[in-house]
Amino acid sequence: MSENVGRWLRDEIENSILSNEFSPGERLDEMVLATRFGVSRTPVREALMQLDAIGLIEIRPRRGAIVIDPGPHRVYEMFEVMAELEGLAGSLAARRLDKASREAITATHSRCEQSAAAGDSDAYYYDNEEFHKAIYAAGRSEFLEEQCVQLHRRLRPYRRLQLRVRNRLSTSFSEHCAIVDAIFAGDGDEARRLLRTHVGIQGERFSDLVASMALR
């Protein structure tokens, strides 16, 4: 809890939304949140305004804030953009790889290997996130990294669901291997192509997504 209550609340509420504690469509009552966090309405409102600006909630004038429900189609579109950005990050990473980034990628990659081998989808979920973040960082573009991290956050719940589908764990890891090879070989185009297909949703995986979203 930083010295800034408004920002703290923003993160707190954002996490609650992304972890599905507040379901899409749910109404966020300012007073309820204020008493729940033991503060007044002012910082709560500031947090809500920020979440509205980011696009996580929608504030309708005089009618309160509701959690936005992206819906399957929009989630698909978000993955499409994510795939493109990750592709760019990968291609930059291949071109600009330095020792530190190489080690970070190697470390997170081997952690993925362990959790994939153990079949621990929750552990893999976390390690996978660190792996992707290592690639964002290796691209050496602060702005791109920020965009990737932000979008990754918003897609987090869906990525999690996806990992539970079929034998996605081992498939995912073998794709990681190819991606690492391409980046370490300095093959930017190949890294871009592999990351795009790794992150993107194509063919039957879209119906998997819709199905897993319906489960909630």
Next chain:
Amino acid sequence: MSENVGRWLRDEIENSILSNEFSPGERLDEMVLATRFGVSRTPVREALMQLDAIGLIEIRPRRGAIVIDPGPHRVYEMFEVMAELEGLAGSLAARRLDKASREAITATHSRCEQSAAAGDSDAYYYDNEEFHKAIYAAGRSEFLEEQCVQLHRRLRPYRRLQLRVRNRLSTSFSEHCAIVDAIFAGDGDEARRLLRTHVGIQGERFSDLVASMALR
């Protein structure tokens, strides 16, 4: 001025920043803004929180808000991402083109032709924006379109500066022609490639950008 003062102020201040009325690094005093717009500090603060969330300003606790100065390198990174997103939009547009989008692209494209022929860089600046927006819309991905429009807004001042450089006007328009051809031919990969190089900044154009940014 919608019924919501906070949102109105956000747009107002955002425009002031993007049109360089508030210079990067400048401090935004809440009370000054409040009296200037004839409201109290509350909606001003809400507007500032939102601009902070978007990334246009930075609010340092107890030290006020300052307009963020991206700096040449970060602007370059933003163009890099913009190029990637526009490339995706173009490739989707080529695949999903329908009659209405085709007409919108044709219309904005011919307006660009006129202002380019007239050598009117201000007119071309506006027509160019509409042309690019027509492509975003033709991609039929709401999320991508929003991301493109938002990033385009933030890069607007720099795009404008770029048009003043050398004979960029005619070069830009001839690139537009090739892009339109590729999209209308349904060649997504070519449209993507062309848009990426059209929007991106490579080689000597980076030094042009830095030089034009220093002019301000």
Next chain:
DNA sequence: GTCAATGATCGTGTATACAAGAAGTGCTAT
């Protein structure tokens, strides 16, 4: 003369009060 410390002033952060609009409920009339 310069540097540091302390106090004053200004601006931000949070709370609370007040106003205005929207939604829900109850009553009446058909």
Next chain:
DNA sequence: ATAGCACTTCTTGTATACACGATCATTGAC
């Protein structure tokens, strides 16, 4: 009994008040 209208209540939107922290200036000491 149902539909429409009015009233009440609840929630949001804006203003204002108060407190705490940061910055700046002034004074004193080395």
